[in-house]
Amino acid sequence: MAGEKLETVAVVEQPDKPAEIQIGRDFWPFFRKESKPKGNPATAFNLLSGVVVAFSILAIVYRLFAGLGSPVTNLSQLSPLGLWIGFYIMCGVAFAAGGAVVPFIVNVLGVKKYRPFLRVAVLNNLLTSFFCLVVIVLSFGRWWNIPNVFIGNGFGANSVMFIVLWVFLLTIVTAALQFRPAFAEWIGNTTSRKRAATVALGATVFGITLSVLQQTGVGALLTMAKGKIHPLWYSEMLPVLFFVSSIYAGISLLIMVDAISEKVFSYQIDEEYRNSRFDVMMGFAKICGGVMFGFFALSLIVAQFEGDFAFVNSEMGYWWLLEIIGFVAIPGLMFAHGAQKKNMLTIQTAAVIAMVGILMNRYNSVFLAYNWDLPFAERYFPSALEWIVTLAVVFVQIWAFRWIVNRMPVMRKSPQWAEKFDRD
Amino acid sequence: MDRRTFLKIIGTGVAGATTGSLLMPVQSLAGESTKTKEFYGILVDTTRCIGCRRCEQACAEVNGLPVPDISEAANKQVFASPRRTTVTEYTVTNRYETEKGTIFVPQRCMHCNQPGCVASCPVKALEKKRAGHVIWHSNCIGCRLCMVSCPFDMPKxxxxxxxxxxxxxxxxxDRYKQGVLPACVEVCPTQALMAGTRRLVLEEGNRRIAANPGQYVDHIFGEYEVGGASHLYLSAVPFDQIGxxxxxGTIPYPEYSAGxxxxVPFIATLTPLFLLAVNAALKKGIEKSEPKTEEKHSGTGKH
Known part of the structure; x- marks a missing residue:
């Protein structure tokens, strides 16, 4: 499958000499020029996403004046977290974990073959963290007070949420530092590019640390919901379980991004990316397969340790078995099989199943297994507007991703002049 | 924290720094009789509660909430099914039919000794007062983690x-600061509610259990549950029958996130060290495998 379209692709032209745009002086004219849409904006995707986003903006404005209650959300006193936090904070953070795994492989371990995927992973992490903050503003009831967390109007350092919010902010800064080389190459600023290279390792190390804190922290948000989350999903080990599952979640997302980019951004993908692609995907599959087996074993050990197998023979128990076997063990096997047989399609299918498994796992923790013993009428199910707004945020993130990939060297090779700045 | 308290704190801080601790404490804390080392508590004797709902009415009046209708006809309807507290009803009384007949149970925030809500708050908007009260401040960001973390689902x-x-x-x-009993306790016609330091009401609860053999189950709900709470319940029937x-368990809820x-400090310090160590270890290997350029540089430097 790989490398069939090699010749047909037009390579994006790269300027030989840096344009030397300075941020203060001539950035805005440059930015205005670059802002123009590249290609025809009237595609089906743009039309669909545009409608969804426009509709959501109305919903959001309504939410700001009328509060979070019906009809905007179906949140209730017994289901305070809901879809927005469930999707972006729980799942989004897990899917952004590639932004720590790939820099770990490339910058810390120094494995060069994964380098073409570095910026994609970092960009995804940057955008996800940013849009997580956006969703936090949307879903927190007293959003205008959120700066209190950062300016010290009551430092609740004993709170997991405090750490999670700080890490979001720091992740945005760090990921921006990690992404600075691409930005500097875009504006063609050699000084900025040089400086970016000097902090590369530091930013990577700090970024990975933040990611570990974030993945475990998101799990720790739920540790005080003991007695509310079904025992099969609740565990005092939730931080560890969330951390381990985020590794394969993040990589599965990168496999999907690669599969989609191969079609959508084919004109961006350079020779180096194309040549290493197959190899890298096989490497990703091996990591995913290994981690998923680890996660499967860990889940069973935790369940055994906490005596949860007593609950397996029930409706919730079957649902748990489906998740743990159908969406962890089986895709894990598929990854292993795909890596062995070098079958890209198996790996991509496994990645999709693994991602659905992550969605299931996080949604179960936040609402399907949350207060599961309530009568059905009192159970939470997201409202139509919650789904639409969630979809809209995802669309805007895709727009941002596409806008940046189309302008900065994310998938394509860095310009010639920039290569000498990377020391490793 | 509003601006006034902020300025107050800054002011007292400056005063304290300049004139020592002579001027500071007495006046700024004059309004609060909080210099206690014991938690305040309420003993709820469910065998005495007659379900008149006057505590609900008094609570609503004191807190400026819509005052409920507590006529007999209204009560009959209200008691039809168990209720939960809401944003406009801080306390609700429920009726349970048990093996020992009808039992009424007033329910409200338990004011835990170590509250999960307080531990989960990123801006300390929920505060456990020294006197045991768990109160809310308007610097809250609305993240609702307190609702997730409360074992009794009380924050609304x-x-x-x-x-x-x-x-x-x-x-x-506010009434406590003025030395007045809680509204619900004050209005209760049957002394089903009794307020005092937690130690005293606990003693009274144990005394009642000992003095009336067979009337109560030998357990005070709230004595050990989730590490203890300021609301303590006596019951004639096992507590799961009255909601x-x-x-x-007896572990305070903050313990669950304490792990x-x-x-966090270990992750934050050891992860970078580990990563840098791995990086340095691998780098040396890379350099040794291509020694030529390195040697040339150091060589020219030395000779």
Whole structure:
């Protein structure tokens, strides 16, 4: 499958000499020029996403004046977290974990073959963290007070949420530092590019640390919901379980991004990316397969340790078995099989199943297994507007991703002049 | 924290720094008789409660909430099914039919000794007062983690408003500062509610159990549950028959997230060290495998 379209692709032209745009002086004219849409904006995707986003903006404005209650959300006193936090904070953070795994492989371990995927992973992490903050503003009831967390109007350092919010902010800064080389190459600023290279390792190390804190922290948000989350999903080990599952979640997302980019951004993908692609995907599959087996074993050990197998023979128990076997063990096997047989399609299918498994796992923790013993009428199910707004945020993130990939060297090779700045 | 308290703190801080601690404490704390080392508590004797709902009425009046209709006809309807507290009802009385007949149970925030809500708050908007009251401040960001973390589901969020608050019983904190009993305790016609320091009401509860063999189950709900609470319940029947959870355990809820929080400093310091060490270890190997350029440089430097 790989490398069939090699010749047909037009390579994006790269300027030989840096344009030397300075941020203060001539950035805005440059930015205005670059802002123009590249290609025809009237595609089906743009039309669909545009409608969804426009509709959501109305919903959001309504939410700001009328509060979070019906009809905007179906949140209730017994289901305070809901879809927005469930999707972006729980799942989004897990899917952004590639932004720590790939820099770990490339910058810390120094494995060069994964380098073409570095910026994609970092960009995804940057955008996800940013849009997580956006969703936090949307879903927190007293959003205008959120700066209190950062300016010290009551430092609740004993709170997991405090750490999670700080890490979001720091992740945005760090990921921006990690992404600075691409930005500097875009504006063609050699000084900025040089400086970016000097902090590369530091930013990577700090970024990975933040990611570990974030993945475990998101799990720790739920540790005080003991007695509310079904025992099969609740565990005092939730931080560890969330951390381990985020590794394969993040990589599965990168496999999907690669599969989609191969079609959508084919004109961006350079020779180096194309040549290493197959190899890298096989490497990703091996990591995913290994981690998923680890996660499967860990889940069973935790369940055994906490005596949860007593609950397996029930409706919730079957649902748990489906998740743990159908969406962890089986895709894990598929990854292993795909890596062995070098079958890209198996790996991509496994990645999709693994991602659905992550969605299931996080949604179960936040609402399907949350207060599961309530009568059905009192159970939470997201409202139509919650789904639409969630979809809209995802669309805007895709727009941002596409806008940046189309302008900065994310998938394509860095310009010639920039290569000498990377020391490793 | 509003601006006034902020300025107050800054002011007292400056005063303290310049004139020592002579001027500072007495006046700024004059309004609060909080210099206690004991938690305040309420003993709820469910064998005495007659379900008149006057505590609900008094609570609503004191807190400026819609005052409920407590006529007999209204009560009949209200008691039809168990209720939960809401943003406008800090306390609710429920009726349970048990093996020992009808039992009424007033329910409200338990004011835990180590509250999960307080531990989960990123801006300390929920505060456990020295006197035991768990109260809410308006610097809240509305993240609703307190609702997730409360084993009794007591913090209630006003979803239907642009400026939404967390609402719950505050054990009549303002009245406590003035030395007045909580409204519900004051109004109770049968002394089903009794207020005092937690130690005293606990003693009284144990005394009642000992003095009336067979009338109570030998357990005070809230004495050990989730590490203890300021609301203590006496009951004639096992507590799961009158709407209490049996699976709460005696571990304070903040302990469940403490594992992660204790790990944070270690994750934050050891991860970078580990990563840098791995990087350095691997780098040396890379350099040794291509020694030519390195040697040339150091060589020219030395000779």
């Amino acid at each position: 969020f006003e979803y239907g408003r642009a400026v939404s608050n967390i609402q719950k019983c505050n054990l009549c904190w 209490f959870r049996k699976d709460l 992660y929080l204790r790990a």
